[in-house]
Amino acid sequence: MRLRSDIWIAAYLRRCGVEGAPAYLRRRGAAEAGTIFVKIDRLDGQAALFGPAPPSEVDDGVRLFTRLHKEEWLDPGAIEARLKREIDFDVDLWIVEVEDRLGRNFLDLADAS
Template sequence: MRLKAGMFVAALTRRLFAEGGMAAIERRGAEEAGAIFIRIRHRDGSESLAAPAPQTAFDDDHPEDRLFEIRKSRVQESEISELLAREARFDPDIWVVEIETDSPETYLAFAEE
């Protein structure tokens, strides 16, 4: 069974804080099943955006896993903000979580390319 979006976000933020990272909920979405977007801040001031992976990326053996894909990598903050604004107009139930970590793959599962 897949974790509810609110529970996943709470666990992610707690884990980051526990390990010395930073996380903030920028936008609260639907508690049950809102799409989760992760805004990744890098030390050089750039940002990356992890978005929900398409359904085709899911493995039949583990359909409950929450997978992400990098939608934008090391771009300016404004580019990420614009993309998130478009996503929110399309789906007002999205979550946006901002994290600061050198290794997001430690906390998120990414779909294979």
């Protein structure tokens, strides 16, 4: 059984804070099972977007994430356009933004191999 989205978000925001990376809830989604997107802003004109890993990558109910673009970093405007498309598709999604000059994401990532 997977942790509710609202509980996962609360824990993630706390984790980011403990690591010294300000994190903000930009959009509140469905508490029980809303899809979560995490934007990492390096504050230098570069950002990355992470979203749920494909179901085939999920194991034991652990919430895994994957980078949603091929490039390591993108212009924040490109990420905002992607988020707008995602909102148009799913109004119950969550958006968290992390500001970290080192680009750390603090997420459990699906195996990229």
